[in-house]
Amino acid sequence: MDGVTDGAGLDPAELGAYFALEEVSSLLAHAIEQHLRGEGLTSVQFKVLMQLFDAPGGQLRMTDLADGLVVSRSGLTYQAGLLERAGLIARAPSPDDERSTTVSLTAAGRDRIFTVLPGHVEVVRRLLLDPLPREDLSALSGLLTRVRDHMRADPPRSATPRSRKK
Amino acid sequence: MDGVTDGAGLDPAELGAYFALEEVSSLLAHAIEQHLRGEGLTSVQFKVLMQLFDAPGGQLRMTDLADGLVVSRSGLTYQAGLLERAGLIARAPSPDDERSTTVSLTAAGRDRIFTVLPGHVEVVRRLLLDPLPREDLSALSGLLTRVRDHMRADPPRSATPRSRKK
DNA sequence: TATTGTTATACTCTATAACTATA
């Protein structure tokens, strides 16, 4: 694909970084997706569970969850409905703000995480971490972190800015 | 999300690399998707056009296209159908092997690429390339390339190995 | 009036399996 983008003004180093990122992330995402499917979870559902697990008290509002995922509110409602039907999360009206829904991780949800996580980590380790020696890992982490911070500071114009407490 | 994966046996450097990659790739993919949608193309369709553009003679068989994408044959047939209806590609029986379909880029398809590419590159540049100085870009490219090569050498067990000439 | 969340609806995409035709 060099002929193409070449004409668009990307030099070899830029092209290399872009294509390698595209390929690595899509292969990794695919492998992760495959593993989770085998466990009966979609990537989105797994992310929801992880966010809840990581939250203080294992609770978050729907809006908090939506902020961390790239789905619409209705999409999140759909996924939350599936997770609730599976008994992995529970929803209840927030005590402080009656408009809000507080989502909490159930014991079964926590169990599911512990069941799934080892395999998940194994996939990540085998595909992403193993091929790099320790110091390269730190370098990669540092580089990507810098890119991420820049992305976060300069949010995509296309996406409607999420509700931000101001 | 540290409390979680911490227990699963990933140290800070590993976690950093994994989470940063996840976040960077998903934010980039989202931004790219948004841009392409605005141009009336899905990511998959764009990739098909790019593959054809990059191919010698602007022609590939359906199987060749499928090898580069993460979709089933029927999924590719569907997308190819859309692209053909839009006049961006053309399909015809292969002259050498009557079972095969040769897909070719039309003039309109080539024009569409030239229309879309500048904006695409702009997104990639702004989100991924700009925040890194030149030498860091080379470093990132090198690291990711090594990971990719490792991934390719050790294909995911989950995915059915594609037809490989042997 | 603005915000939180759900629902109704329609659409896009994908995969599986069955099928056709050629090698």
Place this chain on the structure above:
DNA sequence: TATAGTTATAGAGTATAACAATA
């Protein structure tokens, strides 16, 4: 028999817009 591709079908996921309830 194996391969290339299409089709029929059915399911999963998503977004938009309208809606209800609360702030």
